Amino acid sequence: MSARVSGGNDKAVTPDDLNASDVAVGPGSSVTRGVWARVMKGAVVEAVRAYEAMGAGQRERVLEEALVVPAATRAQLVEVLRQARDFAGAARLLESEGDDGGAAPLYEQAGAPLLAAEAWLRVGEQARAAAAFERAGSLEQALALYQALGARESLAHLLGRMHRPMEAAQVFRVLGNAHAELEMLRAVPSDDAQRPEAVLRMCELLDAEGATWRALVLLADGIKHATGSGLLLLQAEQARLLQQLGLASAPEGAAAAEKAPPVVDGYGYLKAIPIFDGLSLEDMRDLYRLARPMLLPAGTTVLEKGAKGMGLVVLLEGMVSVSTGPGRDARQLNMLGPGAFLGEISLILDGPVSAHVRAHTVVRALRVTRMDFQYFLETHEAAALRIYRLFTQSLAERVRDLSS
Secondary structure, X not given: OOOOOOOOOOOOOOHHHOOHHHOOOOOOHHHHHHHHHHHHHOOHHHHHHHHHOOOHHHHHHHHHHHHHOOHHHHHHHHHHHHHOOOHHHHHHHHHHOOOHHHHHHHHHHOOOHHHHHHHHHHOOOHHHHHHHHHHHOOHHHHHHHHHHHOOHHHHHHHHHHOOOHHHHHHHHHHHOOHHHHXXXXXXXXXXXXXXXXXXXXXXXXXXXXXXXXXXXXXXXXXXXXXOHHXXXXXXXXXXXXXXXXXXXXXXXXXXXXHHOOOOOOOHHHHHOOHXXXXXXXXXXXHHHHHOEEEEEOOOOEEEXXXXXXXXXXXXXXXXXXXXXXXXOOOOEEEEEOOOOEEOHHHHOOOOEOOOEEEEOOOEEEEEEOHHHHHHHHHHOHHHXXXXXXXXXXXXXXXXXXXXX
């Protein structure tokens, strides 16, 4: 059914105008006529109900007919489709009018990131287009846009997802993100020709952190798999580190591992947080790479009561005190140490902090910001579904405990 436009004007069409001479004859035309009558009367709520009651084929017919009705009527229908939550249909109509800026967010609501990306691109919103291409799995297109935009952090994370760890590590190095760089270097396979280069850079980073023994353990393993010039470079680095520690030779195998101090990098602590239970190994590594190291002197405010949440904080070393507020009369509620985590609710719910947290000693921690976490959710759909399910369960249990 198609309402006819006479004289090229957008004259309002009444239900009486919508007769057999104005309607394309076809299956379902009698049903669509009822929707159009309500749209043209401005009876939006009634039109929404009628549209929702239609089958998929009949709704498609309405969208086809909408292309030839006056613009004012089509705009009315777009509002009907929005309220009926046919976001993709509304987006199609806006796109047909050249309103790509209006169509793009509706395509995103409809779960059609590729169509959203193309619409964002047409209106020059390259950053939004790149993010939508990434969500759609069109990683090469996203990569090209991030490169053109100079969006290095997004570029680095995407290279990691594309299993191009050395390239990702190089970008993270430029950004000064040693934590993420180290994670990417670890992902270089042992049989990769660039593995010796990756091991050397990891040793440099570990040595700079004071973890020289860990670097020696890494070198011992790298030497087993290296050949040619790569082997010589690793052996030279091993000799340098041994001299630095005042040793004549490297302890073999288990002995070297025993001398290395325990690794507290936070991955295990992050993995143990209930809302991350069930995430795949690859998803967990991606999430861990987004974490940012924190070093807080004693007395530093970690979370301020009433302030906006700063995201998730996972304690690696040191102690923090949790109290009812910052003042001297505040009551201490708890003391937390390694493995404890704070602020996980602020990852999903943007509200004020409910308690005051202060570093009781020097504290080393990892932080996942709300912004970084939202990026993770948008680019890891299966993980996002699992996290939201577990978060909802956890929240329900807290409410139940408070009620009882």
